Amino acid sequence: MSKAPVGRCPQVPQVGAVALTCGQHPEGVRAALPGSVPNKTVKKIEWSFSVGAGATIQVAEFGPGGFKRPDPKDQFKDQLEMFNKTALKIRALEHGDSGVYGAWIKLYPAVVENQSFNLSVYRLVPVPGIQHQLLSLTIQGCKVTLWCWVPAGSDAEAVWQLSSSPRMPWGQFCEDSQTLCLAVPASTFNSSYTCMARNPIQKKNTSIRLDTLWTPDWWRWHMCLGLLAMGVGALLSIIWLRRKKRRKKAAKGGGRCWVKAMSSQPGFILSMPAPGGLCPHPTSHGGTRLCPSSDCPHFVPKQHSWSSRTGPTEPP
The missing domain is CATH 2.60.40.10 (Immunoglobulins)
Incomplete structure (x- = not known):
């Protein structure tokens, strides 16, 4: 035969x-x-x-x-x-x-x-179809399931043509040769996968790009959220660095604050560091108290200086 x-x-x-x-x-x-x-x-x-x-x-x-x-x-x-x-x-x-x-x-x-x-008589091979189920999508990547299929009764076999697709370090066959389970990083969203329908005398295929599986509005919304989060993070970092810098400057002051004293020379006021690292600070009762220099509201980390009685009275 x-x-x-x-x-x-x-x-x-x-x-x-x-x-x-x-x-x-x-x-x-x-x-x-x-x-x-x-x-x-x-x-x-x-x-x-x-x-x-x-x-x-x-x-x-x-x-x-x-x-x-x-x-x-x-x-x-x-x-x-x-x-x-x-x-x-x-x-x-x-x-x-x-x-x-x-x-x-x-x-x-x-x-x-x-x-x-x-x-053996075969029907014409139909163009295969690709169905998908998007499981998750973030800025870092996505998880998606792809199905390669042909209409029932077409006498054709549906398979993934992996030789023409990128290598699959992020996916595997999850049920059979028609089903792909993918976990893809965002850097490869532009990759494509090819589904092929074939019988002994004919073959046809169709391809799909991963970045066509979601709507532009959805992706744009997530990009905006990501940029907003990055902006807030940068602002908080700047505030934290400025506070850290202020604390550092305060620590370098050596616990000194400046007080005014009358000079022995007429017409001058002497500005000098307070003894013991303490500053006089007025109270609500009209008196004064000594407080650490870091808490002094008029803390001025400078050396001795002279100023005219009629000019500025704060240390230069």
Whole structure:
């Protein structure tokens, strides 16, 4: 038994050959069954058809009386015709025409030969589809599940064409060869994955980019939130650094504050550090108290200086 190379229509065999040639279905289904008995005179040919363990039926007969159809009301109806006197042609192939075709060939003077052909008819491969489920999406990355699928009854297999996709360090097959589970960093959001539908004679594919799985408004909102968070963080850092700098300056003052004292020279006031690292500080009762220099409201970390009574009284 020979198997038809499905998807190709070879040239019609020469006179004296026995073969099935192919017609073309309106949807494009094609098949061919080669075979021959060259350089021999054919007296009669009977064609039969069977599927699996089902009954074998005679579908055509070539002989001195021409082309005959034993049962014109069978499944082939007007699909069959004789071509080049010895070849059986099937027009408008349908998916149900798949099966085993047998040829009982009677040659002159009294030789009989049998040939059989396994015909497989495939539907056109549809364009595959990709479905997705977005599990999470942040500025750092996303988690998403992708499904590669074809319509039921299409006789095609759906698979991920990973050879044309980027390597998958962030994903794996989670259920079967049609399902991808991905955990992708934001730096690779522009990567694409390809889903392929195929059968023995045809293949089609479609691709999807990860950054097309969410709406621009959603992504823009999250980018704004991220920028706002970064701005608040930067502002808090600046405030903390300024406070730290002030504390450092206060510590470098050595616990000194400046008080005013009358100078022995007329017309001058002496500004000098308070003894013991304490500063006089007025109270609510009209008196004064000594407080640490770091708490003194008039803390001025400078050296001795003289000032005129009539000029500024604070240390230069």
